[in-house]
Amino acid sequence: MNRExxxxxxxxxxxxxxxxxxxxxxxxxLGLKARCDFHMKNSKYVLVKKxxxxxxxxxxxxxxxxxxxxxxxxxxxxxxxxxxxxxKLIDPKPGHMYTxxxxxxxxxxxxxxxxxxxxxxxxxxxYKFSLLGWSEFRTFAVRAGDGxxxxxxxxxxxxxxxxxxxK
Numbered sequence: 784m785n786r787e788x789x790x791x792x793x794x795x796x797x798x799x800x801x802x803x804x805x806x807x808x809x810x811x812x813l814g815l816k817a818r819c820d821f822h823m824k825n826s827k828y829v830l831v832k833k834x835x836x837x838x839x840x841x842x843x844x845x846x847x848x849x850x851x852x853x854x855x856x857x858x859x860x861x862x863x864x865x866x867x868x869x870x871k872l873i874d875p876k877p878g879h880m881y882t883x884x885x886x887x888x889x890x891x892x893x894x895x896x897x898x899x900x901x902x903x904x905x906x907x908x909x910y911k912f913s914l915l916g917w918s919e920f921r922t923f924a925v926r927a928g929d930g931x932x933x934x935x936x937x938x939x940x941x942x943x944x945x946x947x948x949x950k
Contacts, residue, residue: 786927790816790849790889792948797845810846810868813861818868819845826878839880840916844869846886853893853924858900861886866906866920873918875910881917885938888924898924904935 784792794803794817801819810818826838846865850857869884888901906920923934923941934942 784927784930786849786851786889786891789925789927789948790847793847793887793889793945794819796944796948801843801845810864813857813864814848814850815861815864816847816849819843819847820872821845824878838878840878841880842872842882844872844882844884846884847889848887849889851891853888853890853897853901855894855896855900858888858897858904861888862904862920862922869918869920875915877915879910879916881919884918884920885941886920886922888922889927890924891927893924893926898933902933902935905937907937 797803797819801821804818804820806815806818821843823841824838825841827836828834829836846861846868848861865884865886869882873882884906901922901924904920904922907917908919909917919937921935921938921941923932923938923945925932925945930946932942932945
């Protein structure tokens with residue numbers, strides 16, 4: 784499966800649950816194919832909706848990049864783009880539980896340095912000692928030719944999903 788087919792397959796898999804957004808010109812210049820947004824609101828109340836016991840807003844923003852070769856400089860630029868754009872989307876308020884910012888890289892090849900950088904990358908931010916929730920950066924890359932996959936610690940739970948797509 785080539786890079787374009789795999790990135791389209793990933794976007795199709797997110798289409799049922801996520802809102803797919805067209806990237807800006809800056810994002811397109813980095814190889815961004817789309818941004819996928821997911822929002823979920825849970826709450827528990829007694830008798831009437833005004834008597835809330837608790838509520839939790841959960842958000843996930845997935846940035847799907849398709850690049851020929853993933854190198855250190857390209858990874859850093861994309862990571863900074865995701866973190867900057869993600870911070871604009873996060874709204875820490877009462878009821879906000881978490882926001883995941885996920886960068887997905889579909890590439891033909893990658894350098895050893897990029898692989899090492901990606902595996903060690905992390906970004907975690909809590910808002911008012913987690914009373915207003917937290918945000919976390921997750922990232923993984925998949926090589927289109929052989930389906931080799933690597934990810935940072937936060938994105939480990941995504942790996943099973945992507946392995947199934949590669950089959």
